[in-house]
Amino acid sequence: ETGTYQVSNYYSLDVLNNNPVELKNQDRVIIRQIPEYYLDRFVKVDGYVNYPGWYKIIKDKTTLKEIIEQAGGFLDDASLTEASLTRSVGSTEYDPEYERLKLIPRADMTDDEYDYLKAKSRERPGRVVVDFERLFVMNESEENIILKRGDEINIPEAKNYITLLGQVVNPGKLIYKEQLTYEDYINIAGGYGWRALDDEVRIIKANTGEWVEAEDIDALKPGDTIWVPEDPPGPKFWDVFTTALQVAGQVAAVVAATMAVIIASR
Incomplete structure (x- = not known):
């Protein structure tokens, strides 16, 4: 009232509706903006849906199923097995141990460090686990997660084949048939190559990229890869021969030196 000081009062909308405040000369009314009101919240839907593109979401409300319905649903060739959801906001984390291990030669690592390096290198940054x-x-509702700003949904084309790599006679892709085992596919591809390690066959799962021993797989899925490793070749004859000569020369030198010492000591 005297003009020597200023008083600030906060009133919620409910208070103003129930108890109107009388304004005086030179009063200043400030209406605050809702935080993040103008922040765009979009997710991207890509791949085998009817209407791929960007879709706006409501914070903490819009679900994965709602967005797929807005995108018109899946096309007939869509692969739900390999469909993925990637989250970019808040997914980047600096891992000093991983960065350190990338600079170290394998020979200087412990087995645990090497296993950690392999696991981290196979990790898909931002990948959200959803089936x-x-x-x-x-229709299991626990998989219907709430989407966040910047999420990307990818629906790839269904793979109706199995890939064979490594030591098979005819590596490549074969049409997937549910009843066939990994050995059936290898036989169809002409059998094992002459340097194949047939007891160390691995299956690379299409949806996770995980390497699994073939004997531990109950059934293959479309898109899986069968990997037949190669038995590394033994040392070449010339390498063995030269190494043997070097060892023999060193032994001869030691024997000669020993004999010289014995003779000199007499």
Whole structure:
């Protein structure tokens, strides 16, 4: 009232509706902006849906299933097995141990360090664990996660083949048939190559990239890869021969030196 000081009062909308405040000369009214009101919240849907593109979401409300419905659903050739959800916001984390291990030769690592390096190198940054088949085929609601700004949903084309790599006679892709085992596919591809390690066959799973021993797989899935490793060749004859000569020369030198010492000491 005297003009020597200023008083700031905060009133919520409910208070103003119930108890109107009388304004005086030179009062200043400030209406605050809702935080993040103008922040764009979009997710991207890509791949085998009817209407791929960007879709706006409501914070802490819009679900994965709602967005797929807005995108018109899946096309007939869509692969729910390999469908993925990637989250970019808040997914980048600096791992000093991983960065350190990338600079170290394998020979200087412990087995645990090497296993950690392999696991981190196979990691897919930002990958959100969600099972599209359980959500859209089995209708399990616990898979229906809340989407966040910047999420990317990718629906790839279904793979109706199995890939064979490594020591098989005819590596390549074979049409997937549910009843066939990994040995059946290898036989169809002409059998094992002459340097194949047939007891160390691995299956690379299409949806996770995980390497699994072939004997531990109950059934193959479309898109899986069969890897037949090669038995590394033994040392070449010339390398063995030269190494043997070097060892023999060193032994001869030691024997000669020993004999010289014995003779000199007499």
